Amino acid sequence: MRNDPYDDVDDVPHLSAKDDDDDFVVGSEARDRTTVYSRTTPVVKVKGPSTGPLWALVGALFIAFCGLGWWSFQQVSLMEQQLVATQESFARISEEAAGRLQDISGKVVATESLSSDGEALKQRIKLLEAQLEDQDKQREGVEGQQGSLDKRLEQMAAQTAQQQTENAQTQEQLKSVVAELAALKTALPDLKTAQAEQGKLDAQIKSVAADVATLKKQGNPSAAVERLEQD
Structure with a gap:
C-alpha cells in the first residue's frame, strides 16, 4: 500500500452485514446449527527468562573442567613415572643385551681368529x-x-798421497827459495859495493876512451896509446 499524505482514513467505506441483505431467510433451527460461539481466551502473563540454570550449567562445566585438568595432570604424572621406569628398564635390558652381545662377539671373534690363524700365518710368511x-x-x-765407495776412497787416498808429495816438494822448493833469499840478503851489501866499483870502472873506461880518441886525432900516438892501454 502506498503511503500518501492525501490519504484520509475517514474516507474508507464502512462494511457491515445486515440481515436484510441476505438472499435467503434462515430458520431458527438452521441458525442454531450454524451459530458459532467463541470462548474468551485467558490472558497468560509471559515472564522473562531465568539465568539461574545457565549459571548452574557454567559452574558445573567449570568444576568439570577443573576436575578434568586435575585428572589429566595426575595421568601425565603417572605416565611420566611409567616412562621413567620404562626407560630405566630399557637401559638395564640394553646394558644386559650389550654385555651378552660383547660376550657373543668375543666368542665369535675368537672362533673366527682360530679359523683364520692359518691364513694369517700364510700371509705373514709371504x-x-x-x-x-x-x-x-x-x-x-x-x-x-x-x-x-771403496774405489772412490782408494782414489781419494792416492790423490791425498800425491798431494802430500807435491806439498813436500813445494815445501822443499820454498825452503830453497828462502835460503836463496837469505843469501841474496847477505850478498846485497857486496853487490852494492860491486855496483859502485863497476860504476867507477865505467867512468875510468869512458875517460880512457876519450883520451884514446884524442890521441888518435893527434897522429902517431903509439907511445901514448901503449901507455894508456897499459893503464
Whole structure:
C-alpha cells in the first residue's frame, strides 16, 4: 500500500452485514446449527527468562573442567613415572643385551681368529719372504755402493798421497827459495859495493876512451896509446 499524505482514513467505506441483505431467510433451527460461539481466551502473563540454570550449567562445566585438568595432570604424572621406569628398564635390558652381545662377539671373534690363524700365518710368511727378497736386493745394492765407495776412497787416498808429495816438494822448493833469499840478503851489501866499483870502472873506461880518441886525432900516438892501454 502506498503511503500518501492525501490519504484520509475517514474516507474508507464502512462494511457491515445486515440481515436484510441476505438472499435467503434462515430458520431458527438452521441458525442454531450454524451459530458459532467463541470462548474468551485467558490472558497468560509471559515472564522473562531465568539465568539461574545457565549459571548452574557454567559452574558445573567449570568444576568439570577443573576436575578434568586435575585428572589429566595426575595421568601425565603417572605416565611420566611409567616412562621413567620404562626407560630405566630399557637401559638395564640394553646394558644386559650389550654385555651378552660383547660376550657373543668375543666368542665369535675368537672362533673366527682360530679359523683364520692359518691364513694369517700364510700371509705373514709371504710378507716376510717378500721383505727378505727386498732386503737381499737392498743388500746387493749396498754392496755395489760399498764397492764403488771403496774405489772412490782408494782414489781419494792416492790423490791425498800425491798431494802430500807435491806439498813436500813445494815445501822443499820454498825452503830453497828462502835460503836463496837469505843469501841474496847477505850478498846485497857486496853487490852494492860491486855496483859502485863497476860504476867507477865505467867512468875510468869512458875517460880512457876519450883520451884514446884524442890521441888518435893527434897522429902517431903509439907511445901514448901503449901507455894508456897499459893503464
